[in-house]
Amino acid sequence: KVQGPTAPRGGAAMAPKAAAGKAQPARSSPQPAEPPGEAPEDLGGDEYDLPVVIRVKPEDQLQLSPEELEKEVPPRVLYPVNPRAPQNTTHFSFKERHFKTDTQVDQCVFHLVMDGQILLKDSPEAQTQFEIQDGKEAEQAQRDQEEAVDEDFDPPEGDAERPIKNPLRNQFNFSERAAQTKNAVLRDRAWPTEPPPTTGFMGTVTQWEIYDQYTAEIEAAREKEKEDKHKIKQSYDDQPDKKKKSDADPTYSESMKLSIKIMERMVNQNAENEVYHDFKYWEDRSDEFRDGDGTLLPLWRFSSEKAKRKQVTSIKWNNRYNDLCAVGFGSYDFMRQGTGVICCYSLKNTRFPEYVFNTDAGVCSLDWHPSHPAVLAVGLYDGTVLVYDLRARTKKPIYQSTVRTNKHTDPVWEVRWNDDESSGTLNFFSISSDGRVSNWFLMKNKLESEEVMELKLMSGMPGGGEDDETSLAGLAGGLCFDFNRRSEHLFLVGTEEGRIHKCSKAFSGQYLETYEGHSMAVYTVRWNPFHPKIFISASADWTVKMWDHTNRTAVMSFDLAQAIGDVAWAPYSSTTFAAITSDGVVHIYDLSVNRNERICYQKVVKRAKLTHVAFNSSEPIIIVGDDRGG
Numbered sequence: 001k002v003q004g005p006t007a008p009r010g011g012a013a014m015a016p017k018a019a020a021g022k023a024q025p026a027r028s029s030p031q032p033a034e035p036p037g038e039a040p041e042d043l044g045g046d047e048y049d050l051p052v053v054i055r056v057k058p059e060d061q062l063q064l065s066p067e068e069l070e071k072e073v074p075p076r077v078l079y080p081v082n083p084r085a086p087q088n089t090t091h092f093s094f095k096e097r098h099f100k101t102d103t104q105v106d107q108c109v110f111h112l113v114m115d116g117q118i119l120l121k122d123s124p125e126a127q128t129q130f131e132i133q134d135g136k137e138a139e140q141a142q143r144d145q146e147e148a149v150d151e152d153f154d155p156p157e158g159d160a161e162r163p164i165k166n167p168l169r170n171q172f173n174f175s176e177r178a179a180q181t182k183n184a185v186l187r188d189r190a191w192p193t194e195p196p197p198t199t200g201f202m203g204t205v206t207q208w209e210i211y212d213q214y215t216a217e218i219e220a221a222r223e224k225e226k227e228d229k230h231k232i233k234q235s236y237d238d239q240p241d242k243k244k245k246s247d248a249d250p251t252y253s254e255s256m257k258l259s260i261k262i263m264e265r266m267v268n269q270n271a272e273n274e275v276y277h278d279f280k281y282w283e284d285r286s287d288e289f290r291d292g293d294g295t296l297l298p299l300w301r302f303s304s305e306k307a308k309r310k311q312v313t314s315i316k317w318n319n320r321y322n323d324l325c326a327v328g329f330g331s332y333d334f335m336r337q338g339t340g341v342i343c344c345y346s347l348k349n350t351r352f353p354e355y356v357f358n359t360d361a362g363v364c365s366l367d368w369h370p371s372h373p374a375v376l377a378v379g380l381y382d383g384t385v386l387v388y389d390l391r392a393r394t395k396k397p398i399y400q401s402t403v404r405t406n407k408h409t410d411p412v413w414e415v416r417w418n419d420d421e422s423s424g425t426l427n428f429f430s431i432s433s434d435g436r437v438s439n440w441f442l443m444k445n446k447l448e449s450e451e452v453m454e455l456k457l458m459s460g461m462p463g464g465g466e467d468d469e470t471s472l473a474g475l476a477g478g479l480c481f482d483f484n485r486r487s488e489h490l491f492l493v494g495t496e497e498g499r500i501h502k503c504s505k506a507f508s509g510q511y512l513e514t515y516e517g518h519s520m521a522v523y524t525v526r527w528n529p530f531h532p533k534i535f536i537s538a539s540a541d542w543t544v545k546m547w548d549h550t551n552r553t554a555v556m557s558f559d560l561a562q563a564i565g566d567v568a569w570a571p572y573s574s575t576t577f578a579a580i581t582s583d584g585v586v587h588i589y590d591l592s593v594n595r596n597e598r599i600c601y602q603k604v605v606k607r608a609k610l611t612h613v614a615f616n617s618s619e620p621i622i623i624v625g626d627d628r629g630g
Contacts, residue, residue: 312625330362435475
């Protein structure tokens with residue numbers, strides 16, 4: 001409603017006539033405007049003093065019902081937002097060594113800021129200041145009165161007798177004071193004691209006696225070594241009578257064993273002649289019509305009676321003998337732990353393993369030495385690392401870590417031999433869930449460990465550093481690692497928290513970089529064998545991610561919609577890799593053909609989960625392990 005002389009749009013509104021009996025005195029108001037061409041109506045003095053109400057209604061006014069008019073309108077809140085405030089302020093963090101974006105925006109703007117020290121005299125603050133100042137002046141007056149000296153001399157009569165003040169004397173208004181204290185009294189106390197009893201001994205020793213003593217010690221050491229060797233030989237063969245019989249009977253000779261092994265391989269290859277022909281010469285003619293897609297052909301299934309009801313925990317091809325493969329058996333279930341088995345299979349005889357080694361705990365990882373093909377490093381579930389020599393006649397390891405050598409306290413999830421032999425001794429690296437990366441040296445009689453790095457926990461909050469409270473809880477559990485082939489000092493570590501850390505052998509105090517992209521544990525990290533900056537990772541969050549180690553974010557991500565067990569690069573191509581899932585399917589990707597989808601896949605097992613995969617270095621075959629010992 002609008003009160004006043006304004007006329008409504010589109011026409012004039014006539015003022016209502018007030019009844020004669022209901023007229024009330026009101027404030028004088030201007031007369032509403034009359035339409036042009038009409039004379040004003042004479043309403044009299046009483047009617048002219050009545051308030052004039054003119055209802056103005058716009059043409060486009062919304063027609064509302066009485067219920068809608070009585071409905072309350074929700075209030076609108078205005079938020080202060082500074083449109084000129086920068087939204088992407090970036091500062092360099094010297095602690096984390098990279099630029100960080102400050103997401104907090106200051107919406108407050110001060111147009112004039114002036115710091116003043118003026119107080120109102122009547123204010124309580126001014127009264128407090130006055131009281132403090134008066135108190136200081138009273139204290140100073142009392143101090144001057146106490147330090148005043150009575151002057152008992154005649155004042156100077158004229159300016160000639162008045163002394164001249166020296167302004168340079170005591171310019172800085174200081175005084176020197178000293179106090180003398182009593183010196184402490186020094187006292188000496190002594191107690192006489194009886195000397196310990198001594199006896200004199202004297203003897204004459206010639207050079208021959210010294211020589212005879214050294215010779216006797218050398219002979220005793222040789223006799224002890226002979227006894228130890230004799231005990232080891234007895235442990236090799238529990239039946240010495242059978243050994244004597246084997247020396248005399250050619251049926252049990254070494255040449256007979258070799259001949260039987262060759263004959264067994266020949267029989268096996270003749271029985272599986274078609275499989276071996278497919279292994280060497282098979283080509284699928286339908287690949288010409290698949291437009292870049294490929295196929296996988298199952299060849300053999302390796303199994304052993306000793307490995308039944310055990311899970312395949314590690315697979316490694318031998319670097320020199322391409323047909324030899326080592327498989328470790330254990331268990332990933334914490335409640336079903338038992339002994340472990342290591343089986344070395346050969347493609348020349350796929351029905352039975354060439355070498356079998358039993359361990360006290362489940363096998364978690366193993367690796368062949370790149371230069372010595374008979375040496376095998378093994379990591380166990382109880383934190384022990386072992387070294388086997390296939391050339392030895394014994395089934396026991398030649399090296400074994402103990403508590404004295406600072407062995408791991410949690411499962412050793414991966415071991416890797418060091419290619420650099422500049423130290424002069426063979427050594428390998430290991431990573432465990434106890435948060436340590438150790439380097440093991442093969443000395444003359446024992447293993448010696450050296451701690452390379454402790455995997456510190458990092459805060460989950462953005463900007464949280466190593467000094468956060470979570471870093472005091474313990475160490476991050478390491479699950480996998482891999483060394484760069486071009487830069488040997490760089491290596492990657494995958495942890496249970498889903499983070500991947502880039503570390504250096506030369507600097508073990510801090511991570512060089514941390515890559516956050518996985519939400520669950522990282523099972524595998526592998527550098528690309530051809531591109532030194534690219535690496536790939538597989539996690540329990542059902543994704544495989546490809547990274548550039550100079551960038552903290554993933555370059556590509558592949559969601560396989562199933563739990564991923566392992567991933568491996570192909571040794572013949574920089575763009576091909578294989579991944580396995582828990583539904584028993586092997587996925588092959590070739591980024592040069594298709595960056596988004598797999599080029600082929602093959603369901604290997606029906607009711608088992610795949611755990612590990614490995615490419616052969618020379619033949620176009622891959623070996624896959626499951627959780628049922630196959």
